[in-house]
Amino acid sequence: MSDQEVVVNKNKAHRKDKPWDTDDIDQWKIDPFKAEDNKAGAFTEESSFATLFPKYREKYLREVWSAVTRALDNHGIACTLDLVHGSMAVRTTRKTYDPYIVLKARDLIKLLARGVAINQAVKILDDETACDIIKIGNLVRNKERFVKRRQRIIGPDGSTLKAIELLTQCYVLVQGNTVSVMGPYKSLKEVRRIVLDCMKNIHPIYRIKELMIRRELAKDPKLANESWDRFLPQFRKRHLKTSEKTSKKNELLAAKTEARAAAGLPTQASSSKPAKKVYTPFPPAQQPRKVDLQLESGEYFLKNSEKEAKEAERRKKKQEETTEQKRAQRAEAFVAPAETAAPSVQEKRKRKAAAEEDAPTEGESKKKKKKKEKSA
Structure with a gap:
C-alpha cells in the first residue's frame, strides 16, 4: 500500500470518528422546502395578495386560469379571478406548508397582469x-x-x-x-x-x-x-480642453469665412472685438426711486381720486394716439399711386430740337480730332 493510500484511509477514519466535520457539505446548496420541513403545522392566520390587470388581458386570463389554479394547488394556494373588478387574488389555505410560497404566488399574478405567458410565469414558483x-x-x-x-x-x-x-x-x-x-x-x-x-x-x-x-x-x-x-x-464622455475648444471654434469661423467669400458676401473679421470701456473706480450714480420721481413731479401729494383721473387721462391720450396711427395705416391702402403720363407730340419735338442744338456739327468734330493729334 502506498503512502498516499494510507493518508486517504486515515482521513476517512478521522471523519468516522468526528461526524461533525462539514468539509464535504456544500454550504451554498439550497434544498427544496418540503411538507415535512414545516414542523409547526398549518398557519394560524391567512395571508392574501391581489393585483389589477388591464382589460386586454381578460380573454387570455380566462383561457389559462385553470392552468394557474392547478399550478398553485400543488403548493396549497387558492386563487380567484374577479372579472367584474378586473383583479386577481391569491391566499393561503390549511394545506399551505411553505411560508414563502404566497409571495411567489403574488409575483405570479403580477407577471400574468404584465403580459407574461403562463408557461413562463409558472417558473417563478421555483426557489x-x-x-x-x-x-x-x-x-x-x-x-x-x-x-x-x-x-x-x-x-x-x-x-x-x-x-x-x-x-x-x-x-x-x-x-x-x-x-x-x-x-x-x-x-x-x-x-x-x-x-x-x-x-x-x-x-x-x-x-x-x-x-x-x-x-x-x-x-x-x-x-x-x-x-x-x-x-x-x-x-465615458471625453471632455475637451480649453485649447481644443478654441481650435475647434477657430476652424468653424474659418470655414464660415471661406463660405461667405465664395458666395460673394462681405466677410466679418473674426478678430474684431468691441472696444473696451474705460475703467473707473467710482460706481455709477444711483438711479432715482419711483417715490423721488413722484415728489419731483408733485404727483406724490395728489389724492387718490386725482391720481386715478390723471392715469385715466394718460391712458385715453395713449389710446387716441394708437387709434390715429391705425387709422392712418388703413388709409394708406386707399391712396392712389402717382402716375406718370406719356409725353405729348409737342413735348417730343421740343426734346428732339434741344438735343440737336446741343450736339456738335461734323466740321467742329473734325477740328477737335486734329487738335488732339497735334498735341499728342
Missing part, C-alpha cells in the same frame, strides 16, 4: 427563480423619446433583447410602461442596470460588451482573485 418589474414610464417626459429608448432595449428584430437574455440567463419582456424580468437574483441586478441606463440615453451595447468580457474572464482561473478593471472598457 432559484426571482422576478423584477422595472417601471420605466416616468423616467422620460417626452413621449417620442420614450418610445425610441424603449425600442432601443428590444433592438432591430429583437437582437439586443436576445443578447441580454443569453448573457444574463433571464427572461425579459418589454410591455407598455414596464419591463418584466425573470431569472437569478444576480442577473436581475444586471438587467435593471441595463434598462435604467438605456432610459438615461446610454446604449445597451456598452453593458452587453462589458458582460461578454466578464464571462470570458470568468473562465480563466488565474484571474479569480484579481481585479478586472484593467480589462473592462471605460465608456
Whole structure:
C-alpha cells in the first residue's frame, strides 16, 4: 500500500470518528422546502395578495386560469379571478406548508397582469427563480423619446433583447410602461442596470460588451482573485480642453469665412472685438426711486381720486394716439399711386430740337480730332 493510500484511509477514519466535520457539505446548496420541513403545522392566520390587470388581458386570463389554479394547488394556494373588478387574488389555505410560497404566488399574478405567458410565469414558483418589474414610464417626459429608448432595449428584430437574455440567463419582456424580468437574483441586478441606463440615453451595447468580457474572464482561473478593471472598457464622455475648444471654434469661423467669400458676401473679421470701456473706480450714480420721481413731479401729494383721473387721462391720450396711427395705416391702402403720363407730340419735338442744338456739327468734330493729334 502506498503512502498516499494510507493518508486517504486515515482521513476517512478521522471523519468516522468526528461526524461533525462539514468539509464535504456544500454550504451554498439550497434544498427544496418540503411538507415535512414545516414542523409547526398549518398557519394560524391567512395571508392574501391581489393585483389589477388591464382589460386586454381578460380573454387570455380566462383561457389559462385553470392552468394557474392547478399550478398553485400543488403548493396549497387558492386563487380567484374577479372579472367584474378586473383583479386577481391569491391566499393561503390549511394545506399551505411553505411560508414563502404566497409571495411567489403574488409575483405570479403580477407577471400574468404584465403580459407574461403562463408557461413562463409558472417558473417563478421555483426557489432559484426571482422576478423584477422595472417601471420605466416616468423616467422620460417626452413621449417620442420614450418610445425610441424603449425600442432601443428590444433592438432591430429583437437582437439586443436576445443578447441580454443569453448573457444574463433571464427572461425579459418589454410591455407598455414596464419591463418584466425573470431569472437569478444576480442577473436581475444586471438587467435593471441595463434598462435604467438605456432610459438615461446610454446604449445597451456598452453593458452587453462589458458582460461578454466578464464571462470570458470568468473562465480563466488565474484571474479569480484579481481585479478586472484593467480589462473592462471605460465608456465615458471625453471632455475637451480649453485649447481644443478654441481650435475647434477657430476652424468653424474659418470655414464660415471661406463660405461667405465664395458666395460673394462681405466677410466679418473674426478678430474684431468691441472696444473696451474705460475703467473707473467710482460706481455709477444711483438711479432715482419711483417715490423721488413722484415728489419731483408733485404727483406724490395728489389724492387718490386725482391720481386715478390723471392715469385715466394718460391712458385715453395713449389710446387716441394708437387709434390715429391705425387709422392712418388703413388709409394708406386707399391712396392712389402717382402716375406718370406719356409725353405729348409737342413735348417730343421740343426734346428732339434741344438735343440737336446741343450736339456738335461734323466740321467742329473734325477740328477737335486734329487738335488732339497735334498735341499728342
